[in-house]
Structures are given as structure tokens and as C-alpha cells.
Amino acid sequence: MEISEIIIAGDTMGIEWRLPVFRFAGIEPGAPRTYIQAALHANELPGTALAHFLLEKLRHADRNGAILGDVIIVPQANPIGAAQTHFGELEGRFDLGSRTNFNRDFPLIALRERGSLLENIDRYPATDRLKRHLLHMALGAELILDLHCDDEGLQYAYIDEAFWPEAADLAAALDMKAVLLSDGESSAFEEAVAYAWKYQAEGERKTRLPGRLSVTVELRGTRDVSSETARNDAEGVWRFLVGRGVIAATLPEPPVFAGKAVPLDNVEMIRAPQAGAILFHRDIGESVKAGDVLATIVTKPGMPDGTVEVRAPQDGLIVTRVSTRFARRRSDLMKVACAEPSRAIRKPGTLEA
Incomplete structure (x- = not known):
């Protein structure tokens, strides 16, 4: 195992950030190469905890010569965001200087242009330099x-x-x-990787990418950070790596995916019609029917007409819910995965900013 640091100089005097990178060299030249990063949104830490326990397993595998394909792990991919606290709260999602989501505006390039990401890199602001380093590392892998x-x-x-x-x-x-x-047509990290693969040949857009994978994994909620869940998640990633031929190990028959797979167009973004206190009636993981009351918004406390009900527009599975209990007008409340496309008008691309 090799541990190195990428140093990101600040945009003002006397500041720099250090990005630790863990590398394991595989022993099989043809085995898939893997890149895993966590906490690109710096306040999302279940992935960092997962990486901690996964690295423990990888070190043991490395000592036993069981790592077949190169593996790179970046447990805390955003030291810039981790340093940005606003009134006692870690922001993490948006850069306070540029107001840009740390998981947006990654360069959209063809794979053959990978080397250009680090050319004259000092001309870019710190957040862009960070993104270019991360994307450059990822484009050297297949998973x-x-x-x-x-x-x-x-x-x-x-x-x-x-x-x-x-x-x-x-x-x-x-x-x-x-x-x-x-x-896959946005500038988020995982889609920037897929973009480079799709357009690796000039004038050609691939629609299938066998043997490759670039994915955003959502490890439950921000408070779901514990030894038990992190160890279980690390075991899950380990099973995946074994199955893809990155790690040499014998495991039981792999499980079969039994969840719901739906296009983004079929996700209902449930939003608050007015501002007020949120009283949720349904929880994540519950299946709902069209017309079911999902939440009540207390818009005018104490008044006879002081509440507004929020109902499910169609049948579906509640995938997410906000942890705050105050809503602004049009604030996100839930994501509901449905069998039919949403009839709501929204911009193409990612569901949230």
C-alpha cells in the first residue's frame, strides 16, 4: 500500500489543503482498476466510515497477495468543504466562495483528453483544481x-x-x-466520468459501457454513521470487488438485486406548497398510494385554516425524506420512486441542485 497526498494551494496566502490518497497495486495486469472516493460533499460521512473499514480489509488482502486490480481510495475527497463552517454548521455541499455545488461543474472531456486535466492546473481556482485531480484519478480506472x-x-x-x-x-x-x-448528461462527478467514456472516440457516443461502472452510491442518511453500518457497507463493497475480479477471494453465491429500479423521470419530488413546520405522516421505505397524505405543513399555527396537506401524486416507494422540520415554499420534502413518469414540470438532469 502506498499513501500519498495531493496538495491543493489556497486562493489566498498561507492556505493549503491536503488530500490523502491510498493506492494498492494489483498483481494481474488485466484485472479491473477501481477508484473509490467518499465525502465529496464534505458533511456526508457514511462513505468515509465505509472507506476506513474497507482499507483495513484491503491492507490484509495486500499482505496476502490477493489484490488483482489496482485500487485507489480517497476517504475524504473534499478537504476544502470540510474546512467551511458557517455559524457552527459544516456546509459541505456548496463552496462558500463560488456558491457552487462541490459535485457539479466537473469538466466534460473525452477520455483521450485525460492528460489535459492537469495541464497548467495552477491557473484554476482551488475548487476546480480539486475537481480536476479527482477526475484525473478516476479516469485511470474502470470501476x-x-x-x-x-x-x-x-x-x-x-x-x-x-x-x-x-x-x-x-x-x-x-x-x-x-x-x-x-x-448521464450532467456535470456531476460520476456523470463526468461516464461522459469521458461515452465520447472516447471522436464523433461517436457509446450507449453501452460493458465492464465499466461509474455510480453515485447513497449510503442512507447523514446521521447513519456507525461502526455496524460502516462495516456492513464495507463488506458489501468487498463482495462487489470480489465479484468483479478486483480481489481474489471465495465468497458464497452473490445475492440478487430485489429492489426497485426506475428512471429519474419516474421520481416524484415532493415539495412544500407553503412555508411552515413539517409534520410527516409517512417514513422512508414505506410504499404509498396516490392521494395518501405524506405530510402536513403548519403554515399558520393556531388558526383554523393553518395547515396544508401534501399528498402523493401517484403510487410509489418513499426513498428519501428531509431531516429538517421547517419548510420554505417549494422546499424538497421527499423523493418517491414510482412506476409511471412524473407529470411535474422540471429541468432535465439531476433532481436537486
């Missing part, structure tokens, strides 16, 4: 896991349709309850 979490959520993933259903092995290994299938 990429970007570990995130939701606010309150089930175990689920965003997976480009180009990887499905081959990626069902990952969904099964991590016991995911849902998979949200996308067209």
Missing part, C-alpha cells in the same frame, strides 16, 4: 464508486442507463432498496 448519502434515505444509487443492468451486482451487494436510472 468508480462515488460515496454519498442523503438527508434521511434508504440505501440507493444513481446509475447511468449505460451501466444497467450489469450494475445490479453492486446494488445487490450493498442491499440497495432502489436504483434511479439516469441518462
